[in-house]
Amino acid sequence: MSNQHTVSHQPDRFIIDFKGIYPQFTPNNKPHMVVSHKVVLLDPYDAKELLKNLETNIKRYEEEFGPIKTPKHIKQAMKQKKKKAKERTREKKKTVKSSDKPSYMG
Numbered sequence: 001m002s003n004q005h006t007v008s009h010q011p012d013r014f015i016i017d018f019k020g021i022y023p024q025f026t027p028n029n030k031p032h033m034v035v036s037h038k039v040v041l042l043d044p045y046d047a048k049e050l051l052k053n054l055e056t057n058i059k060r061y062e063e064e065f066g067p068i069k070t071p072k073h074i075k076q077a078m079k080q081k082k083k084k085a086k087e088r089t090r091e092k093k094k095t096v097k098s099s100d101k102p103s104y105m106g
Helices: 044-065 072-095
Strands: 004-010 013-025 031-042
Antiparallel strands (some): 013 031
């Protein structure tokens, strides 16, 4: 099972790295994360065919089961990310004032 993925490409191939990241406990009950990777290499034609196949199957899935929605926890994480980005922007604006800039005029 995969809960994250990355896609990259080179002139002759597409690289899809399916990752599974899961918490697990050691025998002495200490938590640690387990990461597994499954990498798939596709030539450009096969990558395009995979995309068509996924689009067709997603369309069929949504016709049968309804639209695929973004899970609540992902929506919350996206809101938090936007909020933090706005806060960082505000902080940058506060720290840079024209009066704070050094003057090199005699």
